Amino acid sequence: MHTxxxxxxxxxxxxxxxxxxxxxxxxxxxxxxxxxxxxxxNDLSAVEVDVHAQIxxxxxxxxxxxxxxxxxxxxxxxxxVTLVQSLTDVPxxxxxxVVEALEAGLAAYQGKALVNSVTMERERIDQxxxxxxxxxxxxxxxxxxxxxxxxxxxRRLELAKQLIGIATEEFGIPIEDIVVDPLAMPxxxxxxxxxxxMEAIHLISSEIGVNTTLGASNVSFGMPDRHTxxxxxxxMAIQAGLTSAIMDSRTPQxxxxxxxxxxxxxxxxxxANWIAAHRAKEAAAKAAxxxxxxx
Amino acid sequence: MTxxxxxxxLYDETMIGNKPAVIELTQAGIDSGMPxxxxxxxxxIPSLEEVGARFERGDWFVPEMLxxxxxxxxxxxxxxxxxxxxGVESVGTFLMGTVKGDVHDIGKNLVNIMLEGAxxxxxxxxxxxxxxxxxxxxxxxxxxxxxxxxxxxxxxxxFKANINAIEKAGLRDRVVVMVGGAPVTQEYADVxxxxxxxxxAATAVxxxxxxxxxxxxx
Numbered sequence: 001m002h003t004x005x006x007x008x009x010x011x012x013x014x015x016x017x018x019x020x021x022x023x024x025x026x027x028x029x030x031x032x033x034x035x036x037x038x039x040x041x042n043d044l045s046a047v048e049v050d051v052h053a054q055i056x057x058x059x060x061x062x063x064x065x066x067x068x069x070x071x072x073x074x075x076x077x078x079x080x081v082t083l084v085q086s087l088t089d090v091p092x093x094x095x096x097x098v099v100e101a102l103e104a105g106l107a108a109y110q111g112k113a114l115v116n117s118v119t120m121e122r123e124r125i126d127q128x129x130x131x132x133x134x135x136x137x138x139x140x141x142x143x144x145x146x147x148x149x150x151x152x153x154x155r156r157l158e159l160a161k162q163l164i165g166i167a168t169e170e171f172g173i174p175i176e177d178i179v180v181d182p183l184a185m186p187x188x189x190x191x192x193x194x195x196x197x198m199e200a201i202h203l204i205s206s207e208i209g210v211n212t213t214l215g216a217s218n219v220s221f222g223m224p225d226r227h228t229x230x231x232x233x234x235x236m237a238i239q240a241g242l243t244s245a246i247m248d249s250r251t252p253q254x255x256x257x258x259x260x261x262x263x264x265x266x267x268x269x270x271x272a273n274w275i276a277a278h279r280a281k282e283a284a285a286k287a288a289x290x291x292x293x294x295x
Numbered sequence: 296m297t298x299x300x301x302x303x304x305l306y307d308e309t310m311i312g313n314k315p316a317v318i319e320l321t322q323a324g325i326d327s328g329m330p331x332x333x334x335x336x337x338x339x340i341p342s343l344e345e346v347g348a349r350f351e352r353g354d355w356f357v358p359e360m361l362x363x364x365x366x367x368x369x370x371x372x373x374x375x376x377x378x379x380x381x382g383v384e385s386v387g388t389f390l391m392g393t394v395k396g397d398v399h400d401i402g403k404n405l406v407n408i409m410l411e412g413a414x415x416x417x418x419x420x421x422x423x424x425x426x427x428x429x430x431x432x433x434x435x436x437x438x439x440x441x442x443x444x445x446x447x448x449x450x451x452x453x454f455k456a457n458i459n460a461i462e463k464a465g466l467r468d469r470v471v472v473m474v475g476g477a478p479v480t481q482e483y484a485d486v487x488x489x490x491x492x493x494x495x496a497a498t499a500v501x502x503x504x505x506x507x508x509x510x511x512x513x
Contacts (some may be wrong), residue, residue: 067448069483097449188357192377
């Protein structure tokens with residue numbers, strides 16, 4: 001199954017036969033004190049740096065989240081979407097738990113966006129899915145309900161099926177425009193959680209066949225050397241069937257691991273992308289060495 | 296084993312989260328007639344405090360903190376009946392819940408384990424806790440501290456709603472309110488009228504102890 005997202009001038013296809021879709025996670029104020037302060041002053045200047053660094057690192061889409069405390073999230077998200085689209089052509093993931101902010105982001109967006117996210121909670125479904133439909137967007141579906149975020153992979157599969165049933169039948173959203181988030185949980189809180197996430201990815205992608213995504217950096221929360229854990233987790237999740245992730249695209253170790261997984265999975269024809277990335281790295285190192293010698 | 300060996304063993308084994316050894320040493324202490332409060336205040340609590348300090352410095356990590364907390368909780372299960380008999384004042388009672396509209400509980404559960412490890416009696420109301428349930432539980436359990444967790448910017452406003460309900464019930468002066476969760480900040484805690492905020496479990500425990508000490512002193 002292919003999920004196609006677009007901006008005014010470009011598109012990206014998510015699918016099991018495509019290179020893994022790297023969605024940059026950085027435009028998000030959670031845990032970024034200075035960025036939060038800037039957002040309270042309506043200052044979006046940090047966003048430009050984040051856009052360029054993530055694209056340079058290999059992001060194929062960017063997540064945009066303005067969820068800081070004490071800000072007008074709807075106003076900021078609309079402005080941020082316009083700003084990011086003025087800086088890059090990559091499609092965006094519009095990320096908020098505030099319905100009005102999702103609407104403002106969608107209204108400002110040029111192209112077909114990915115909405116992050118809807119859960120199997122009736123109130124959320126009735127607020128968010130009509131927006132997804134009206135703007136012709138795609139949506140990330142989270143398999144949690146009003147009761148709990150289930151640990152059991154089979155329960156996550158069941159909730160994903162229910163949510164997809166409602167989205168397609170009641171709201172007329174095409175199944176290829178639903179990307180399921182099998183829920184990445186921190187391995188530091190319980191060492192069995194990452195494996196359960198991989199089981200959920202496998203169940204959801206093999207039984208339903210939809211595309212999947214997750215907030216990959218969550219898995220390493222609370223642990224040392226998070227980059228290595230993220231770089232190990234992603235290829236394993238890709239092997240389980242994961243087709244995209246909202247992830248750190250600024251750390252070469254992690255992006256390289258994903259690119260290697262593309263090749264190993266047979267999604268990098270003749271290794272052309274892998275070889276091109278190697279040449280680019282060599283050229284950059286050589287240019288840096290010449291600069292150093294010349295300067 | 297000498298009393299010193301028992302206490303040193305308890306301190307060391309709690310720190311590395313060796314639950315079977317901690318249970319054995321606690322039982323050895325009880326059998327030898329060692330006062331339970333000696334084990335608690337001279338070995339177990341100092342050990343967990345050191346774990347929290349190492350975590351706050353970034354030297355220790357979440358799983359290490361968790362297993363130490365669980366080892367300590369196992370010792371407390373043995374000591375609690377004895378402590379009740381000797382009339383030792385409990386460290387404090389902590390009422391905890393994830394706010395209405397929110398089902399995230401991993402962070403809350405980490406804080407619970409560390410609070411229990413530090414000797415608090417923790418009453419966990421679970422997830423999706425509406426204001427009236429916080430109020431009823433405060434009346435029932437008379438906690439020293441009420442902790443509220445929220446993981447979403449859309450559910451954080453429930454802190455204020457809960458605090459309003461607690462005020463309306465005339466209970467605000469009787470409890471300290473602490474808040475936390477991924478999007479929560481000190482500024483937000485101040486604005487919503489909470490007494491305290493912590494960014495992680497170790498800090499939450501340290502601040503909870505400070506609040507209880509201040510409350511009892513005042």
